[in-house]
Amino acid sequence: MNLQRYLPILNWLPAYGRGQATSDLVAAIIVTVMLIPQSLAYALLAGLPAQVGLYASILPLVVYAVFGTSRTLSVGPVAVASLMTAAALAPLAASGTPEYVAGAILLAIMSGLMLTAMGLLRLGFLANFLSHPVISGFITASGIVIAASQLKHIFGVEASGHNLWEIIESLVLSIGNTNLPTLAIGIGALLFLLFARKRLRPILSGLGVPGRMADILTKTAPILAVLVTTLVAWQLHLGESGVKLVGQVPSGLPELTLPSMDWQLWQQLAVSALLISVVGFVESVSVGQTLAAKRRQRIDPDQELIGLGTANLGAGLSGGMPVTGGFSRSVVNFDAGAETPAAGAYTAVGIALATLFLTPAIAYLPKATLAATIIVAVITLIDLPALARTWRYSRTDFGAMLATIVLTLGHSVEAGIISGVTLSIGLFLFRTSRPHxxxxxxxxxxxxxxxxxxxxxxxxxxxxxxxxxxxxxxxxxxxxxxxxxxxxxxxxxxxxxxxxxxxxxxxxxxxxxxxxxxxxxxxxxxxxxxxxxxxxxxxxxxxxxxxxxxxxxxxxxxxxxxxxxxxxxxxxxxxxx
Amino acid sequence: MNLQRYLPILNWLPAYGRGQATSDLVAAIIVTVMLIPQSLAYALLAGLPAQVGLYASILPLVVYAVFGTSRTLSVGPVAVASLMTAAALAPLAASGTPEYVAGAILLAIMSGLMLTAMGLLRLGFLANFLSHPVISGFITASGIVIAASQLKHIFGVEASGHNLWEIIESLVLSIGNTNLPTLAIGIGALLFLLFARKRLRPILSGLGVPGRMADILTKTAPILAVLVTTLVAWQLHLGESGVKLVGQVPSGLPELTLPSMDWQLWQQLAVSALLISVVGFVESVSVGQTLAAKRRQRIDPDQELIGLGTANLGAGLSGGMPVTGGFSRSVVNFDAGAETPAAGAYTAVGIALATLFLTPAIAYLPKATLAATIIVAVITLIDLPALARTWRYSRTDFGAMLATIVLTLGHSVEAGIISGVTLSIGLFLFRTSRPHxxxxxxxxxxxxxxxxxxxxxxxxxxxxxxxxxxxxxxxxxxxxxxxxxxxxxxxxxxxxxxxxxxxxxxxxxxxxxxxxxxxxxxxxxxxxxxxxxxxxxxxxxxxxxxxxxxxxxxxxxxxxxxxxxxxxxxxxxxxxx
CATH class of the missing domain: 3.30.750.24 (STAS domain)
Known part of the structure; x- marks a missing residue:
């Protein structure tokens, strides 16, 4: 009984049948097609080499299938955690250097240890102190910062910055160096992806494609953009015209990586690792609960901490970056009919095959295409009407939300989330200190x-x-x-x-x-x-x-x-x- | 109307009559006699020259009479704030040096600015976050640390340390150097003061002295100990036998002092100043409210912040140390019949006269006598039964209390109070996070x-x-x-x-x-x-x-x-x- 609690795989594997396997396999193929560009893009966003994103999409998915309680959560690199990883590592090393990669791996390991420990100690309630307005404000602001940070890849210029003002300032100063072929690819990919999101489904339905199939085909637009722009870049030798490409990616499966034992580095990354863990957990659990409720299933938040924690340990030990349950991929996985976490394990096989055989092609993929997929993905995170809704309902909640947004945009993601949490606790205590x-x-x-x-x-x-x-x-x-x-x-x-x-x-x-x-x-x-x-x-x-x-x-x-x-x-x- | 709110003196001065003046004068004489040894002793405890204690007992009392709302609170140096002052200044300079004195003055100024600002912004509720168990545990632990820190003066040895273990270790290492004449004076003064506290009142009552008079006479025991030991030290030239005396104290009234404008020093002292302010305010308000309730009077906590804040500004500007309302002196002031804050102003005149004319005599006062008065005074702060009472009522409150005591004793006063406050807020949130x-x-x-x-x-x-x-x-x-x-x-x-x-x-x-x-x-x-x-x-x-x-x-x-x-x-x- 207790074994089943800590190894949720025992709840479904013994009765796993052919019907479930077929459903899981179909879902896995669709998610794999979606995850390949996403894992490359989020590695780019985190300032990491492309393969780190792929590595984070193999072992963690297998581990989560063993320890996780959600049947349909799709674990892997996600946008907000990638932004937080970049913010945590920026003060320590230059993006892309071996120290930087070692820092990302350590973040995954630390986040894994923290989440697993919280799960074993049943400290899942700690995540509750991220109130809904703070989380919602934080994700909106992160979405804006992420979108802005990707514009440099669309224009093909060098720019930097960790908050909105720095990014905009840096962009404005360098916009004169815009690379026109890059801009053409970037704008082209953006327009295609936006078109796919808004118009493709009605068109497919009009052509007689059944509703769910149309939904799923729509989600494969990013891989199409990747394929087309890679081909174009290869054929036209765009690398020689100054278009930034992903470049050489080592082929083959990840190897076992041991984390840095530099105690000072552990101390420097502790707060960031904790924030990445908690934010990732809150995102994951809310997706997991929403999907589970639709099928009258339950997820166990404390075991979920262990599932995500071990997945992050798996990510770190196989040279990957911090992972968590992604919203859009989980919904696709669910809609595509995934019935058990085996779908995640099959997806891992798909990504492993890509790592083995597709890396030569990936070398010609323009970064502008990945930036376009990131921008289109994070636009859905930005929920400005939530500001008005919260304002109408409660001025104090609005205050905490606004502070989170302003500080995330104007200072840093960590300042944003810490001030949001502090302010919501402070305002709650203030309210209860002058009771009615x-x-x-x-x-x-x-x-x-x-x-x-x-x-x-x-x-x-x-x-x-x-x-x-x-x-x-x-x-x-x-x-x-x-x-x-x-x-x-x-x-x-x-x-x-x-x-x-x-x-x-x-x-x-x-x-x-x-x-x-x-x-x-x-x-x-x-x-x-x-x-x-x-x-x-x-x-x-x-x-x-x-x-x-x-x-x-x-x-x-x-x-x-x-x-x-x-x-x-x-x-x-x-x-x- | 608003003027009366900010200048409470307008509520009583216009109707001030001869009867009140007489009562206030009697109370002031008794409090002066009590305050002279206390102000010297608390300066010693804070590691400051004796005159700093006297200076802190003149202008602040006059200022509080104008801005304070309690009719009977006796403002001046107190034990816990003096300990906190010593703890704040120890890392910055050697005790007694001009830099150290400048630090104490800056603490008074900063504490004054903070309290006044909190009062004007009506932030008195912030003091509520010091829960009763945390305050009670903190005062008990401070009492123990203070008593232990004074033992070196009783034994006449050099010792140091800012928590109980350091103090005990340092004492044990130096106990071999005990100065016997000092020990004789210290033990003698201790025994006399303890006798006076426990036995003098029944004896006086037996001699036919009326109850209230007997109470008040008992409180004058410290000045008697001071007089006798000063005379003995002078006559027997005890200074030459190695007995530490207070030594030369500059005669005359304090001069206007401007605080240091070293911005770094302001930053270093900010947290300490805040803690001294809040702890002092909580102590003061609870004494003030208890006494006011006995005569159906009210005190206004927000104006009380302004009263204590301006008193601290007065202390800092006249070369004094941080002040607040003392428990024992306020009770004596109340029992001796003080009717208005004018009693405080009269007390200030008494201390000013002492500063003008008694300082040559104070030079011969043994430090051991002052240490004995401190020890006897702080014993009353130690409330160990409160631990058992809190344990029986609530394990969580007990936890916060115990953490405060253990950290105050074992680490530092600041760690004690900060962890106590953090823990009580955390435990409250934890309780409400799993509601019934x-x-x-x-x-x-x-x-x-x-x-x-x-x-x-x-x-x-x-x-x-x-x-x-x-x-x-x-x-x-x-x-x-x-x-x-x-x-x-x-x-x-x-x-x-x-x-x-x-x-x-x-x-x-x-x-x-x-x-x-x-x-x-x-x-x-x-x-x-x-x-x-x-x-x-x-x-x-x-x-x-x-x-x-x-x-x-x-x-x-x-x-x-x-x-x-x-x-x-x-x-x-x-x-x-």
């Missing part, structure tokens, strides 16, 4: 109590019912003291104060001390403190504390019971008087 | 719904009521998705799921997206999603969102209404069938 309090009164004739400011309710000047709409903890403990004392200061007739607690999910040690202080101060002021609707788990803790021992009032199960007892008391006192 | 969910059923014959695991309730297999006991936000959004989907996977008969939300105080953008995802996934699974008891402020936000537009079910005001509608529906369907 409401004086409530009885809805006449019922047992219900509602905010006096929103409803027409019964009140009694000698008893105030104060509803606390938040867990009580250190950040709002002092605010609670102030709120209660302010309330009491203004009401000389007050004899009883009831704290109505149905929304208090937690009372920590700080809040307990504040409640004790409130109880004492109210006692000095001649006011009894009562509690009502205290939740079971909270009440369990409060038993045996000083607070309950010295509470001047009572703990009521329901607010209505408190109303009956306290208002009843007052009335009978009146009658006596 | 309960499937609830109807208490038979009522409109109440309770946890099925705790109560005997009615259920219906086609409708599940799930109560969420936490605000829904990014840290628990994915956990919510998993919980709901797990619940649905196990129940094939399920047709309706009601999320019962009385404890949901917030739904942020991440949780909104999760709810939308849940709604879609449940729709695919043939289950309708309903909400009940959504709070007003939460509902206001949800209006106009995709979630409500596409919700497969309804939003019910009460859970009972949902029960009637949904169970009613099922029953009528049954009847039809």
């Amino acid at each position: 309090f409401a004086v409530v009164g009885r809805v006449p004739g019922t047992e219900h109590f509602r905010n006096v400011l929103r409803h027409d309710v019964e009140l009694c000047p000698k008893v105030t019912f104060l509803r606390v709409d938040e867990s009580l903890y250190f950040a709002n403990a002092r605010f609670l003291e102030e709120t209660v004392m302010d309330l009491v200061t203004g009401e000389p007739e007050l004899k009883d104060l009831v704290l109505v607690c149905p929304a208090v999910n937690l009372v920590d040690a700080s809040a307990l001390e504040s409640l004790e202080a409130i109880n004492e101060r109210l006692r000095d002021a001649g006011v009894n403190l009562h509690l009502s609707e205290v939740k079971g788990p909270v009440m369990d803790r409060l038993k045996g504390t000083e607070l309950l021992a010295h509470l001047t009032g009572r703990v009521f199960l329901s607010t209505f019971e408190a109303w009956q007892m306290l208002i009843g008391q007052v009335r009978s006192l009146k009658e006596t008087a | 969910f309960a499937v609830v059923g109807r208490v038979p014959g009522t409109e109440h719904f309770r946890n099925v695991l705790r109560h005997d309730v009615e259920l219906c297999p086609k409708v599940t009521f799930l109560r969420v006991d936490e605000s829904l936000y990014f840290a628990n959004a994915r956990f919510l998705e998993e919980t709901v989907m797990d619940l649905v996977t196990g129940e094939p008969e399920l047709k309706d799921l009601v999320l019962v939300c009385p404890a949901v105080n917030l739904v942020d953008a991440s949780a909104l997206e999760s709810l939308e995802a849940i709604n879609e996934r449940l729709r695919d699974a043939g289950v309708n999603l309903h909400l009940s008891e959504v709070k007003g402020p939460v509902m206001d936000r949800l209006k106009g969102t995709e979630l409500l537009a596409h919700l497969t079910g309804r939003v019910f005001l009460s859970t009972f209404e949902a029960w009637q509608m949904l169970i009613g529906q099922v029953r009528s369907l049954k009847e039809t069938a």
Whole structure:
């Protein structure tokens, strides 16, 4: 049982049949065709030699098939992680040098170790601290930076920079050196790919191609662009006209690579590796969950960490770059009918064959074509309407999102994501530090109590019912003291104060001390403190504390019971008087 | 009105009368007698020349009388801030050098600027992130470190160190050089002060001295120890026997000092200044609030920041060290009958007179006496039972407290407080990231719904009521998705799921997206999603969102209404069938 938890392959392999194998094989062929240009392109984006992208698309896929829980996730190099890899390595070495490649391999190894450790320690919840607006803002901004960074390949100029301003500045300064044949290929590939994305499907449908087939054919446009431009570049000797080509790629399967043991390098890359791990995991899990839900399957996030972690270890040990589950490829894999992770293993075989036999042809592939596939792919990541949607729903979430976008564009991907996370945590704590309090009164004739400011309710000047709409903890403990004392200061007739607690999910040690202080101060002021609707788990803790021992009032199960007892008391006192 | 807010002196000065003046004057004399040895001792603790302590007890008290809101807080050097000052300056210069003194002055100025700015920006809530267990653990550990650091003066040896282990190691290595006359004075002063604290009051009461007078006389024991040991040291020429004396103290009032403009020094001291500010503010406000509550007065925490900030600016500009409200002196001031902050101003006059006329005598004061007064003073800070109390109430709060104590003792005061704050925030987020969910059923014959695991309730297999006991936000959004989907996977008969939300105080953008995802996934699974008891402020936000537009079910005001509608529906369907 436990073995099946840590080796999810045991859940499907024993019952693996011919029907599943056929479906998986078909999906694998389609994904392979899609993955060849993508793996080359993302290696380019990360500043790495083309083969590093191919290597990252072989062993990791096999490993994920053993340890991963998603049936249809397609693991490999992805755009955002490639950008983050480039950003992490830029300060350490010049792009493409052996040190740079060693750094990418180390990033994959470290990311693999971190993810696997998080999975074994069941720390998957840590990824939750990347809130949706921060992730969404980060991916949008990364998409913009990636697209901008690829323009130099379209124009065939030298340019650099790790944020939008640097990239634009560098581009503007070098645009005079534009290489026209490169520009022609780049613009041609871009237009073709955009056309394929927007128009090809309706045209294919019009020609009688069935819907799903048309969808899948559309996804093969990039390989077509690669084939055509490679042929053109080879035939016209475009390399000699200054068109940058991918160049010589070593043929053959990757060899076992051991990571650098330079302890200082490990320290320098630690934060980057952690960010790549967490961002990659969040992307992967959300794709995996969306696809799993469509077929009533479940994925286990903690085991998923192990799946992605071991896949990254596989990437690093075979000379590859950091990998994760890619959105568009996973959707194609799913739509093409993949039924088990075996499809991923078959894809790995496809990429291995490409590495063995296609590398001579790849040498003539223009970088402009790869840049065009990257730009068209990342345009889908850019979700500007999400900004407006978030603004309408919540200004604080919008603030965190905007900060992430501005810093990712204007400073660096790492600054963007770290400030987004810090800001979302800070804003959440700020919100809960000034909780909503409401004086409530009885809805006449019922047992219900509602905010006096929103409803027409019964009140009694000698008893105030104060509803606390938040867990009580250190950040709002002092605010609670102030709120209660302010309330009491203004009401000389007050004899009883009831704290109505149905929304208090937690009372920590700080809040307990504040409640004790409130109880004492109210006692000095001649006011009894009562509690009502205290939740079971909270009440369990409060038993045996000083607070309950010295509470001047009572703990009521329901607010209505408190109303009956306290208002009843007052009335009978009146009658006596 | 606004002027009175920022200048609280306007609230009491116009009506200041002779009766108040007399009370304030009596309190001021007693506090002055207590403050002279304390200000010298805390300067010693901070590694500063004695006069710096005196200077910090003149202008700051006058400034606080103008800007502070507490009527009885006694501002000046205190033990914990002095320890933190020493810890901040140790890496920068040797104790007692002009650079070291300049650092202390800069700390006071920076702390003053930070506190004033926080007050003007109304950022007093930031101090709330120091939870009670962290503050309590920090003060206990600081007390232990301070007491240990003073033992070298009692033994008359050279020793150093900034955490308990370093101090003990250094002491053990140098204990062979103990100076016997110093040890005699140190132990004598310690025993006398401990006797005075424990036994003097009952003896005085036995002699017929009235209770409050006896209390106050007990507090003058330190000045008595100072007088006697100074006389002994002078008469017996103890300085020549190797007893360390305070030595020449410049006579006369402090002069205007301008802070260092070395920008690098500002950067180096920024974190320390912030920690000293926040810790000092938290100590001050809790003393101030406790005393104010006893007389039905209020203090305004944001204005209190301005009061302490300007007092620290006063300290820095007059050559003094960082100051804050001290616990023991404030209690004495209160008990001695101080009625307005004028008492503080009178105390400043007392200290100014001491600075003008008593400094020649102070030269003969043995450092061992000051060390003894510090040790006896900080023993009261050490609250070990709080550890047991916190352990019993909450393991997580205990964890934060223990980490603070262990790191303060074993590493440094700054590491202690920073890790305590980080850990309390982390643990709070962790707790709320796995919230309590309960499937609830109807208490038979009522409109109440309770946890099925705790109560005997009615259920219906086609409708599940799930109560969420936490605000829904990014840290628990994915956990919510998993919980709901797990619940649905196990129940094939399920047709309706009601999320019962009385404890949901917030739904942020991440949780909104999760709810939308849940709604879609449940729709695919043939289950309708309903909400009940959504709070007003939460509902206001949800209006106009995709979630409500596409919700497969309804939003019910009460859970009972949902029960009637949904169970009613099922029953009528049954009847039809």
